[in-house]
Amino acid sequence: MRNDIIRYALTLSVIALLSALLMAFVYGLTKPAIDEARRQDFLIGLNAVLPEYDNSPDLDAIIIDNQSVYVAKKGGAIVGYAAVGHSPKGYGGTVSVIVGALADSTISGVVVVKHTETPGLGDRIITAAFLSIFEGSHISREYAVKADGGHVDQFSGATISPRAVCDAVNTANALLVKGLEYEY
Template sequence: MEPVIPQPTPFGLSLRTALTMLAFTIVFTALMAGTYEATQSTIAASAEEAKLQLINEVLPPASYDNALLRDELKLAAAPELGLPKGASVWRARKAGQPVALVLEAVAPDGYAGKIRLVMAVMQDGSLGGVRVVEHHETPGLGDYIDPKKDKNKAAPWIEQFKALTGQAWKVKKDGGDIAYRTGATISARAVTNAVARVAAFARSEQAHLYQQGAQP
């Protein structure tokens, strides 16, 4: 006589299914946690590398020797930079002496909204350089403020700011020295005015900004 195999009850089936799902969830969570731990440092390193690469476009790497990204000052509020809810300032030094301030900022009055910037203001008040990092200006018209979109690769519009000292940081239409492209004055004016405000802030506050916080 063949043995009688007991049939699982509905409760037993539900319990077995629940235990299987629980085991799967535990294994999946463990795998995800392991993957996150394994990739977290790589992701962080890539983000820092990208940030430093951008900063080095406005400030020559040879001009400083400190760990720039570690020498960061967080401002709780920075309306002068167009960032009332806070901003970052990175302090470049060489042999322990101040070289430049690298600041993030926003021009609030672009043609199509806010224009995010990063710029370096040297210790003597001149500019190391300016880069547009985010904007929504009209493609093919106002987007020349971004060197990646500027069709003039030999002499991008944004390079006009390099080494300027601030005597006439206005577009030529407003009586300044900064050239602009016909039909796209608003974009150029927004960036130029923001650069002038940020540079003035950096020059007036540089001693205070360098003194805040401990030097890493």
């Protein structure tokens, strides 16, 4: 009886140990590729909102209130800034955006990087036609949809999703304003 229990424990331990070793091996093997893939994802977002640059903005970040403002440089001179903003006010959940700004405090671009809005209705917030409204305006401006007295277009049947985008852009902008004032 006692022998049986020891045998059970031993067999399970050996299997668990082998499994752990195997997983650790695969983890070590895939870690660099996973980190790189995650970084590329983020860089695609940054590329979409920033003007042309030649540094690595994700590594060249300034930290303000524990959040990052990404700085894009070309030939050593700063050409733009980018920040991430979230809003929990989406129809299906959190909406996350990246906002890019030029050194003169105008918005160079906005992309939605994460959302769970309704396909066919709220998810029109990812289209360039909708997002282009932000381009060229000042980052200290408060954005709102037309229904709330702002100038951002809402869609018929979907006011909440654009409202969440405005909210997320405003959070990112607040960070950008601080980033642009940052003294090295």
